[in-house]
Amino acid sequence: MTALNTAPNIADVDDFYAALIGAHEGLSDAESARLNARLVLILANHIGDRRVLDQAIAAAARPGAGQ
Amino acid sequence: MLQDRYSLAFRLYPYRRSPDQDAPLPVRHPVVVMGGGPIGVATALDLGLQGIPVVVLDDHEGIGMGSRAICFAKRSLEIADRYGCAEPMLAKGVVWNLGKVFHQDRKVYEFNLLPEAGHRFPAFINLQQPYFEKFIVDRVRAVQEQGAPIELRGKNRVDAVTVKDDHVVLEIMTPDGPYRLEADWLIGCDGAGSPLRGMLGLGFEGRVFRDSFLIADIRMTADFPTERWFWFEPSHGSGASTLLHRQPDDTWRVDFQIGWDVDRKEEMKEENIRRRLDAFLGPERPYEIVWSSIYTFQCRRMQKFRNGRVIFAGDAAHQVSPFGARGANSGLQDVDNLGWKLGLVIRGVAPERLLDSYDEERIHGADENILNSTRATDFITPKSTISHVFRNAVLDLAEHYAFARPMVNSGRLSVPCTYDTMSLNGPDALPGGPARSRVGSPCPDAPVGEGFLLRRLGTGFAILTIDAEAPDLIDEDGIVARRVAVSADADPSGALAARYLGSAGSAVYLIRPDQHVAARWDRYDETALRAALRRACARD
Known part of the structure; x- marks a missing residue:
């Protein structure tokens, strides 16, 4: 079974984080929420593996669950 | 007429009338x-x-009060060591390696600077800026005794500057009235508020962050470990973030993020500072307030650091927010970069355009520092609701998941700049050579016999040979490079080989006076070395 990867996995994470926050620049809170929803769906589709997605949902809903 | 704008920690260069005034x-x-x-x-x-010969003009008579910059990086100590003043800094400074990050009082993350073995200097020391400055001035006094042509003139305020094609004219005010000086070169090191920049009408563009921070240096006997502690949204409520960091003399830096719309005068009252400190430290702990200040963040720089015969360095040229210790540390890298270039130009062995590489290299450095410190500041003081939501999500996740920990950004600590792909760089022709000592990088230190490599490199151009042959000295029309010969066997720990050879069996490095790698090969080739030496001095 494929396990959710919770180890650091993004090269130059500061640059990614800045791009993520930058994508929200100038948006209202509601627009930001919609952007985040679309982003989650796009990423989920990319992952595809339902077992990984279920672990990710559980981890996000309950930090500590993946420890 | 010459009113002090601040009080002094050390009065080191009292006003004396100079013969120039008569x-x-x-x-x-x-x-x-x-x-x-x-x-x-x-x-x-x-x-x-x-x-x-160099004359320093300052409108005060010594070093200002207040700890200000407190974190000095290894690279700064290595530069200071080249000047002969690093040992007292190291002896006085506090060495720290561990940083802890808290969110609402829960520890979410800790980092260890994990000092690599085989370096003369630690990753960081904490030292109040006045001490750091005093050790440099002490060294100036010592080398003056030995004939170094340095003059420090206190209470000499520059009021006007006229820039000519090949010199600068300065109007100077002193307690004895005005006088005039001329300089072939004027170096502006007059700080973030640089009056010189203003006199020349030069801009200082960038971002101002809408938040302010209250610094309090307190003296107390506490058994807190020597670590950097950073709280996001601490429950004591004295600030949206709080930093605690140790300095010498039982002194601690406390830094509260207090918001943009604050009444500075009110906040600076001792009773109000004490209220925040008491909430943070608990009511039982006695302390003495040594110094306090309120500051705001700015990240900006001049468009060009060199403007003909006027060259800017340090905060006058670029300013960053303090998270990451990139202010004074980057200023020292400016000095390190400018000194040898200006020296060669003044001695007439390198063309003036060598100084344009100061602009190229140090603007690259400033941009790197501004980028890092802007990102840290955006993380610490999120500027929108969604940015705040993401920040706190990172902190929540970091407590439980390793992936989120590198995203926590309470300041990316200063590392020296690598001058990749810059105009002075020569060939990188060492197959299998390590990336960390590639052309453009600052030389990593390494043990050599009983001592360390950087001290062996000296202060001019060096031809570092590792298990390779080369002549003892190359003189390329007045530019001299001296050989420093070492063997990988001189370091049984293997650090020297790992840092300079990689999988290569031998190496020849051309190293600049600021100890950055100018070129490297697997063996000595005189034509190639001479060409690289000319290129490193902008002679081609």
Whole structure:
């Protein structure tokens, strides 16, 4: 079974984080929420593996669950 | 007429009348430095050690009160060591390696600077800026005794500057009235508020962050470990974030993020500072407030650091937010970069355009520092609701998941700049050579016999040979490079080989006076070395 990867996995994470926050620049809170929803769906589709997605949902809903 | 704007920690260069003030015509000096802070005095030390006469002008008579910069990075100590003043800094400073990050009082993350073995200096020391400055001035006094042509003139305020094609004219005010000086080169080290920048009408563009921070240096006997502690949204409520960091003399830096719309005068009252500190430390702990200040963040720089015969360095040229310790540390890298270049140009062995590479390399450095410190500041003081939501999500996740920990950004600590793909760089022709010592990088230190490599490199161009042959000295029309021969066997720990050879069996490095790699090969080739030496001095 494929396990959710919770180890650091993004090269130059500061640059990614800045791009993520930058994508929200100038948006209202509601627009930001919609952007985040679309982003989650796009990423989920990319992952595809339902077992990984279920672990990710559980981890996000309950930090500590993946420890 | 010459009112002090701040009180002094050390009165080190009291006003003395100079014969220049009685000269019938303005006296011309090769170099005048405006500003007697750490960057200005280090510039004078660099040039003076090369035998180049330099006059430092400051409108005060010594070093200002207040700890201000407290974190000095290894690279700064290595530069100071080249100037001969690192040992007292190391002896006085506090060495720390562990940083802890808390969110609402829960520890979410800790980092260890994990000092690599085989370096003369630690990753960081904490030392109040006045001490750092005093050790540089002490060194100036010692080399003056040995004949280094350095002058520090206190209570000499530059009121006007006229820039000519090949020199600068300065109008100076002193307690004895005005006088005039001329300088072939004027170096502006007069700080973030740089009056010189204003006199020349030069801009200082960038971002101002809408938040303010209250610093309090307190003296107390506490058994807190020597670690950097950073709280996001601490429950004591004294600030949206709080930093606690140890300094020498039982002194601790406390830094509260207090928001943009604050009444500065009100906040600076001792009872109000104490209220925040008591909430943070608990009511039982006695302490004495040594110094306090409120500051706001700005990240900006000049468009060009060199403007003809006027060259800017340190905060006058670029300013960053303090998270990451990239202010004074980057200023010292400016000095390190400028000193040898200006020396060669003044001695007439390198063309003036060598100084354009100071602009190229140090603007690259400034942009890197501004980028890092802007990102840290955006993380610490999120500027929108969604940015705040993401920040706190990172902190929540970091407590439980390793992936989120590198995203926590309470300041990316200063590392020296690598001058990749810059104009002075020569060939990188060492197959299998390590990336960390590639062309453009600052030389990593390594053990050599009983000592360390960087000290062996000296202060001019060096031809570092590792298990390779080369002549003892190459003189390329006045530019001299001296061989430093070592063997990988001189370091049984293997660090020297790992840092300079990689999988190569031998190596020849051409190293600049600021100890950055100019070129490297697997063996000595005279034509190639001479070409790289000319290129490193902008002679081609």
